[in-house]
Amino acid sequence: MEQKFTDLELIQQVLNGETGQYALLVKQHQRFVFTLALRFAKNREDAEEIAQDCFVKAYRALGTFKQTAKFSTWLYTITYTTAMTFLRKKRLETSSINEDDTLIQLENHISGFNANGYEKQNSHAFLNQAITLLAPDDATIITMFYQGEQSLEEIGEALHIEPNTVKVKLHRARQRLKEKLQYLLKDEVKELL
């Protein structure tokens, strides 16, 4: 049976020269880091590149990690910074529901949805799509709060903002997310939410 180590134990082992143990750390966090990267990159290839870059950066800086903090929060700070740098580099436009391109794309999607109904898989796809339609900051806060199960303080620490600001931003992000879902699903939003 594989022994389960905590993040801090794994970090200590890596710092003591057992670099192979880093693979366990990667496995433990790769899904969330990748999901967060996907909120910025919009396609899986770029998101995987960002996530890979994050883990390499974290490995390089592992010696500077203050072991009093949570590794996940520290890793998400790196993810956020790397993803933002990626966005700046690629000059990706933040998707807006009002933009013409998005409207065309959404209408196609909605017609397909109305015709086929939805299953659990589809509903998750729609929820993810709605998050993707948010501005990167809103999408990050929603993802960190719901999928990363981070507290307001931890999100604030990762994004370098006050917890109160996170609270306000989270509230606004939820409102926007609801609007996007209503737009995407129309009446069927009530079945989903």
Place this chain on the structure above:
Amino acid sequence: MNTIEQQLWDYIDGNLDENLKKSIEEKIDSDPQIKLQYEEFLKFNLTFSNLDLEEPSMSFTRKVMEDIALVPAPVSLKTKVDTRIIYGIGGFFVLSILAILSFIAYNTKFTMPNFDFDLTFNFDTGKIITPTTINIFLFVDLIIGLVFMDYFLRKKTAQKQL
């Protein structure tokens, strides 16, 4: 911004104190509209909390491990700067400056009425500046220099490894 909506979210997230919590609970119980909104928010929370995380490709971990194989292994930065050393060095210089200033003040003759500003040093420096004091001074300097060099070299090595 403290709308009922915000209060409901704060209640759900557990960000309210006891008084506000009781007040919002009363509102939920008494107002069907607020209750409906509250239930809607709970459902929203549940839906997004159950949202699955995306899975990267199967080769993701392997790719990361291949990348880090090219990077020098990380080491713990044990070179925590001891603040006592910094304060010690600072204190030494402050005391030196104070000693010099006191020495100057002691040997300065202020004669304000005639503006006779006599700065002659009637001080036998030979008594103070002896080979022993010079050796002590140089020894302290040497220690401070070594401490700084050690700090600098450790920092440089750590930066190279990152």
